[in-house]
Amino acid sequence: MNGLLDDAARRLYLEILARGGRLMFREAMAQAPDATLRLIDLGLLVHFESDESLTAVNPRSVSDRLGNELRDRAVRKLIDSQQTAARLGDLVRAYDAAPRRLDRNPAVERVDDRRRIRQRIMQIEAEMREETLAAQPGGARPVAAMGQGLERSLGFLARGVELRTIYQPGALADPPTVNYAATVAAAGERLRVLDEPFRKMLIFDRKVAIISAAPDDNSAVFVEDPIVIAALVGLFERDWARAGRVDWYALSGRPRESGVPAELTELLKAGLTQRAIASRLGLSERTVAGHIARLREFYDAETLFQLGWQLRGASGRPTAPAE
Template sequence: MTHQLGPWTVSPEARHLYLAVLHTQSVDSAADPQALAELLRFGLVIAHPEGPDGRYLALNPSEAAAQRREILLGQISEAMAGTAALPATIQDLAIAWQYRPHQSHATGAVEHLEGVEAINARISEILAQTSSEMLTAQPGGPRPASSLALSLPRDLDALHRGVAVRTLYMDSVRMDEATAAHVRTMTAAGAHVRTSGTAFLRALVFDRRAAVLRDYMPWTGPGSEPQRALIVEDEALVHYVAAMFDREWARAAVWKGERAVPPTSAGDPLTPRQQDIARHLAAGAGQAAVAAALQVSERVVQGDLAAMRRMLGCNTNAALLFELGRRAGRGEWS
């Protein structure tokens, strides 16, 4: 019995029959008919044009392979063209599915979720389908240890699958050892983390095709308000959220989990970049020169200066420099 291996291969039975035809120009009546059909289909033999039935001519295998290659390449080209056209052929059905009635109260391209377990389960489901990028904006203070423990294996798995992970925190988390340890593990695995001194909204973006946002609609249900989230799959809105993340990311300072040493007075510590800005300004450099030296935009420098003024209660850059100099003299800033 011949075992067909594929349109680009020749079975052992067909190979044996080819050698017989090559030497005798005939096919024995007991030969496997499937092997003969395989040779004819591959173009390795043809019926003898002048001989009686049962006589065949063996053809050049290299030429037969070249012809088969051309046939396969044509089929591949046709398949690729069909693959490219597939989304358009079912676009109307895809739109109907997107706006289907949904048991989790989906309206259009927005899905409403309630409860920590439901939200985390949906995030895990979306992340499992993510192939290139995950953006995470985590405002506020340090995340609960339970949240860090839940997200760590999930995020590490994404990194191991080749997903690029970027996470944005507030500057204040640099003081938290649990968050710092989490960031050290993530950055060692290839993630990128930055912290910002300016406020931003919580968001998760996956492959720029889906976003998880906090639900800010007033709570009208019974009892205390549960944690609520929106799953957004509208392409334009998701790209807008990603653009807002990218803007905040450009202003933020790199953090690899090194824990900041708190100052002796009240207030948040300066980030490493803010300390660099302060040193350059104290040396007499202007904002443009500081930006060039640190390889960031002037807008980033301006944003850090605004955060530093708020942190230290200063109204002007001159007052900020004076306060930084005073604190440096007392050993409060490194």
């Protein structure tokens, strides 16, 4: 960890902040290739393959993630993990002081540029910790976006973030979308289908909402007002309750398995808490939370109580729940 960032990497990150938080990949590689790759590897820069650009990410989120990974790996890394925030302190201060943040409206802001929208979403996702609610109207998901979307979703689920998504029926007729849904469902994401019109929307940690303001997604409204957020969450929960459950595994032709260690399932059946299971198995609580999310999706359980009840009633190898 002493070599977390060298001077070249720090200078490059600060330069990108000074230029608005965005730089073309080829320009950064020409200037400092090793520093560029190191910043991408750490997560301080996000590389967009579609237009070959780089976007700066809040170093606070990188500090938290690295700290958690180090604590999970071994006790000998504990001291270094506790010092991660201090090592990135100068970058945090530079990020907060960057001029591009001064014109932000903390309540509602409309953004009419696809690149800026994507940049803001990536920054919000990097700081997300608990939950994402997504309403995705239309049918098939864009194939070009599914690759990066899958990687990000699996990463969130591995960190214990809860993901819930609503599709429209057209998604059921598109094999790539069905295959994508089956993959993320196996990892713990919960997806339903609603045969009604609704607007495209994302809600992160019930703190920030993003609403599409144009059919081509070139305009979006970012909302941080708590009252408006609460109303949007209420709309999502209403639609979620009306939406239908789908056996994505069957649609994709895959065998249906939970993918959760048997010993963890047995401890849940015995009534142990998430924290107790993590301690017993030597896992992080986020890892256990991710496994529990997968089981809830597998058994179609809305609550942990329902999951425990269904686990205790299950015999032999689980099968797909009846609708």
